[in-house]
Amino acid sequence: MPFYIIAILVAAADQLSKMWIRVHLDVGETMMLGSVELSRFENSGMAGSLLQGYGRLFGVIAVLFVLGVLYYRKRSEEKGVLFDCALGFLAGGAIGNGIDRLLFGQVTDFIVRSGGILNVADHAIEAGVVLIILSLIVQALRNRKALRQ
Template identity: 60%
Template sequence: MLFYVIVILVILMDQLSKYLIRAFIDINETFTLWGIPLTHIENSGMAGGLFQGYAPLFGVLAVFFVIGVLYFRRTGEMNGALIDCSFGFLVGGAIGNGIDRLLFGQVTDFIIRSGGILNLADHAIEIGGLLLIIFGVVRWLKNKR
């Protein structure tokens, strides 16, 4: 259940934030919200603006990623709250960006951070990846005992 709650919350927050940015902020316009600098850009590639124009391909890859995670979860090899959280953030982020890529042919980014401009789905994927690493380390330590 935790997995699905996180997936739904990530998708809703991501898509709502992107809708608001697209609706009220012009492309390349920069503004500050609660002290956080934001700039509206549209990225038809992947992280860092690499492979511009391939958004539909990355959208399809996101679908396969989600199917893979759902299949992997069914095997029951990895279970527990930590892995459910990890997979929830990863899948929610993949679906959030996948929706943009498949519907609009590009992803709306707006959160300025060193190394680029990201969105909430990107941050969810980072959180999911970090939790997956923590899960792997904890599992390794338990098996080592």
Template identity: 60%
Template sequence: MLFYVIAILVIVMDQISKYLIRIYIDINETFTLWGIQLTHIENSGMAGGLFLGYARLFGFVAVLFVIGVLYIRRTEEMKGALIDSSFGFLVGGAIGNGIDRLLFGQVTDFIIRSGGVLNLADHAIEIGVLLLIIYAVVSWLKKKQEIL
């Protein structure tokens, strides 16, 4: 259940934030909200504007990724709150950006950070990757202890 709650929250928060940015902020307009610098850009590629014009292809890849995660959740022995949280953030972020790519042919980004301009789905994916790394390390340590 945790997986679904996190994924749905990420999707909803991501899509609402992007909708508000698209409606109220002009492209390339920069402003500050609660001390966070934001600017509205539209990215038809992937991270950092790489591969511009391939948004729909990346949207299709996001669909395949989500199918893969759902398959892994059903067939693998990966269980527990940590992996469910990781997969929830990853799937929520993939769907959030996938919706933009498939519907609009580009992703709305607005959160300025060193290394580029991101959105909530991007941050969710980063959290999901971090949790996945933690899960892998914890699993490895548990297996190592079992051997000893």
């Protein structure tokens, strides 16, 4: 159940935040929200603005990625709340950016940080990767402990 809740919440938060940005900032405009710098950027490529102009293709790839996550989740021997949460963040992030790519041919990015300008979906995908790594570490430690007994 955490998988679906997280995926839906991430996709909704991503889309709502992008809508807010589109209403309040023009492309290239910047504002501060507390200590966070927001700057609207439209990215028709992939991460790091690579391969500009292929937004809709990346939208199709996002759909295939989500289908892959659903398949992997069902077939994987890896189980547990942490793993389920990780996949929820990955799927929710892919859905959020996939919606933009399929509807607009580009993704709205706006959260400025040292590595570039990202959005809520991008941060969710990063969180999902970190949680997958943590889940694998926890599973490896459990297996190691079971072998000792």
